Amino acid sequence: MSFYRSESAEDTRDELETLGWYHYDLSRHAAEALLLSNGNDGSYLLRNSNEGQGCFALSVRAKDSVKHFHVTRKDHGYVFGFNEFRTLHDFVNHFANQPLLGSDTGTLIVLKCPYPWRVEEPSIYESVRVHTAIQTGRTENDLVANAPSLGTKEGYLVKQGAFVKNWKQRWFTLNRYELKYFKDNTTEEPIRTLDLRACSAVQFDYSQDRVNCFCHRYEKVDETDRRGRLREGRHVTWMISEE
Numbered sequence: 001m002s003f004y005r006s007e008s009a010e011d012t013r014d015e016l017e018t019l020g021w022y023h024y025d026l027s028r029h030a031a032e033a034l035l036l037s038n039g040n041d042g043s044y045l046l047r048n049s050n051e052g053q054g055c056f057a058l059s060v061r062a063k064d065s066v067k068h069f070h071v072t073r074k075d076h077g078y079v080f081g082f083n084e085f086r087t088l089h090d091f092v093n094h095f096a097n098q099p100l101l102g103s104d105t106g107t108l109i110v111l112k113c114p115y116p117w118r119v120e121e122p123s124i125y126e127s128v129r130v131h132t133a134i135q136t137g138r139t140e141n142d143l144v145a146n147a148p149s150l151g152t153k154e155g156y157l158v159k160q161g162a163f164v165k166n167w168k169q170r171w172f173t174l175n176r177y178e179l180k181y182f183k184d185n186t187t188e189e190p191i192r193t194l195d196l197r198a199c200s201a202v203q204f205d206y207s208q209d210r211v212n213c214f215c216h217r218y219e220k221v222d223e224t225d226r227r228g229r230l231r232e233g234r235h236v237t238w239m240i241s242e243e
Helices: 027-039 089-096
Strands: 043-048 055-061 067-074 079-080 083-087 100-102 109-110 153-160 168-173 178-180 192-195 200-202 213-218 234-241
Touching: 027 043, 027 055, 027 067, 079 089, 083 089
Parallel strands: none
Antiparallel strands: 043 055, 055 067, 067 079, 079 083, 100 109, 153 168, 153 234, 168 178, 178 192, 200 213, 213 234
């Protein structure tokens, strides 16, 4: 299967637009939503960056988050990671060999499969059976578009034990309001899931004999949840590793 779009002789579009996984002006937010909802571990796409002409972003689906990497167009070639590619053909061939990327958080990602710009969709629509309004008298000025940031992140943090005050490195994933931490990045089941909606404060913790410590506090938490809910008044202390 070719990942280039067909182009006619009179087509004068930029060469990148012949790439089947170039998503034009897709935003960071939309790329995260797309890859998290419909992509797989290792799915990726190329899109424009808001940092100026010749700057692009490669958005990659990791285990539970989406990572974004810089791609720069230089003359007729491309710069990505530690490599420079003289042509688009060389650039695409690099991805065909499933490169392995390591990020600042210690995450290793294999770029497995591009996410296509055009996806075949069935022509199926729902029929409207009920059509009314909940409110009356409102105008377009009352329409406020709102979508919270997905806030995905994953990596290593050092966590202080709740009872035995020792420190252990844990792999964490953040997806919207859920913070999960695991024994390591190969473990499927989290040690605990924290509901950040119940967090009342996040602050630096200067009481520890270490640097880069912070904690988040929980005042009231639903105690009926058996997984990941802290009891009232508890707090969790983390440290950003210096390594």
